[in-house]
Amino acid sequence: MAKNGKTKKRYHKPPKPQHHPTPSAAEKDKTITVKTLPADLVLQILYRTQVKALVRCKCVSKSWYALINHPTFIQKHLEFNTPRNTLLICNFGCDSKLAKHSLFSDYSRRLIGLVSVTGPPIPLLQVDRHFTNRPNYPKKINFHDFSKRMVISGSINGIVCLAHYHEMSGRFVALWNPSTHYWNPIALKNWDTMSVGFGFDGLQSDYKVICIVPETRLENLGWSRVEIYSTNRGSWENVEGKDIIPFWPNSAMQHCYFVVKGVPYWIGNDVEARDAYLNILGRIDPVTGLYKKLMYPSHLEKKGRGWVNPLKWKDSVAVVVLFPGGDPNQMVDLYVLLDEDTSNWTKMYSLVPPSLISDFEGTRVPQCFSTGEIVFTMWTQHSDIVQILDHCICDPETGRVFRNNEIKALNPIWHESYSHVESLVCVKGMIQIGKEHKVKKSSPKMKNWTEFLSKEFESVLHL
Structure with a gap:
């Protein structure tokens, strides 16, 4: 009892009000089950996705990383997009004051970019033609210093071959995927001059750099020999047993002029022809290394x-x-x-x-x-x-x-200029530009193509 004789009133906490939800509200309170898209449909979407977006999608999870890097997925993505391709990769000079420049002068701006029938050009690389030799070339090199007189000499399955103008001795060519920013610089032998082509051996999935090197012996002046670099083997080899070829590419069009079904074609002169100055087409088979001339x-x-x-x-x-x-x-x-x-x-x-x-x-x-x-x-x-x-x-x-x-x-x-398709293809020996000297960490791998059907992979496809 209280001192004044009055009983102390106890405070009772009021109970929480009970709300009876309506049927519609009750449904909202239920846990919503998010369904996943069928795996086949996900693949069809990814095949239609641009390469730059797919590169960003690798960060979603290890499963996504493994899928997008899987050779089968890369090949399927390439096969889907090749027939729909409308791009050319071009090397051109451009300047509003170009009309005042001499034909043989350096252009103030030189650009490697993508061009389509409609739409704006897509710049890939601004090239400064004033190239200075580096004493440590190409050690501790980054892509933009590879060569400031670089030119394109072919494009196959999204891989671009880069070469030089008349400065081959002791230098490099490079295979480059502009969509993924991977590349592989390839050292040349001590050839003073040469003509570069790019080929693909579909039987071995082997990308090849094909060089036509002029003979220096007096009895064979005007003739050439063929040297081929295999990315699968990672080495150069002379096409032995094939003898030298009676062909030399046109000096005004130093490198291969176009590539058809993985075979490079040059415009040049046939040494054995009656009119040695008559232009013909010459091709080198990337599978056998054999030369063939084609008449117009x-x-x-x-x-x-x-x-x-x-x-x-x-x-x-x-x-x-x-x-x-x-x-x-x-x-x-x-x-x-x-x-x-x-x-x-x-x-x-x-x-x-x-x-x-x-x-x-x-x-x-x-x-x-x-x-x-x-x-x-x-x-x-x-x-x-x-x-x-x-x-x-x-x-x-x-x-x-x-x-x-x-x-x-x-x-x-x-x-x-060459037909070009954006792809995820990565040739053996390629490394990411700017990360040439970093130790590569092991990446998650997908043993079987059907592994993407597992629940672990489907769990990251929730929409």
Whole structure:
């Protein structure tokens, strides 16, 4: 009892109010089970995903990392995207004041980038042509110092081969995947001059650097020998037993001009021909190392029968003939090679020359897009001054001529260009750019392709 005789009242904490949820609210309180997408559907989505996004997806988990690095996934992704590819990788000079520059001067800006039929060019690498020798070349090297006179000499399955202009002795070529930023510098032998091509042996999945090296012996001047670097073996080898070849690439087009189905093609001269200055096509088989010469359509062998520009067209060897028959009023003809053994060509299209092409001597066809559109570059030349006129794209199937205004704004002078597809392919010996000297940690591996179906992998695919 209290001192004043009154009982002390106890405080009772009121109970929490009881709410009776409605049926809809009750359902919300239930644990929501998140279902996963079927694994096959996930793969179809990933096949359609761009390479840069897939590289970022490797950080999701070890399972994702193992899947995206798995050779089968990389091959499936490549097979899905190759038929849909519309890109060219180009090496070109570009400057608004280019018209005032001499043809033989260095361009103030040189760019390696991706070009499509529509859409803006995608810059990959700005190249400064003023290259100074380094005493420790290429030790402690980073990619941008590889060579400031680098050029492209082929692209296969997303792997780009980089070489140099006339500065081969003691230097390197490099295999580079611009999508993943991996590369592999390959030391050259002590060759003063050479011509570089890039090939692929599909039977062995072997990427090969193919070099045509001129013979220095007096009795064999004008002839060449073939040296091949195998990425699988990691070494150079001379093609023994194949003798030297009666071919030397055109000095104005030093490296291979295009690559068709993994085989590099050069424009050059046949030493054994009656007219040693007559241009032919030469190819080196990356599987056997054998050389084969290809003649242009027979009716074009005579002088005055047209200006011939060989190129790759829809995964075939082709030539675009400007001024066929020597008559400026005739069409632009497109021939496709049907049989290399017999040099059997067929005319696919005759195109109405674009009205912009008034001077065929100043017209060049640098390359075709994989979808078939042909690039025309037109210019006029007075003395040693070059003035760019225009660039246009022609679709031979429809005859339509159009421009990509975003390419036109660059006012580029095209040099080497090759069909290119973005891929995850990593050639043996490649290392990540900027991490050449770091110790590589072991990566998680996926033993079986079906491992991605496991619950562990499906758990990271919750949506």
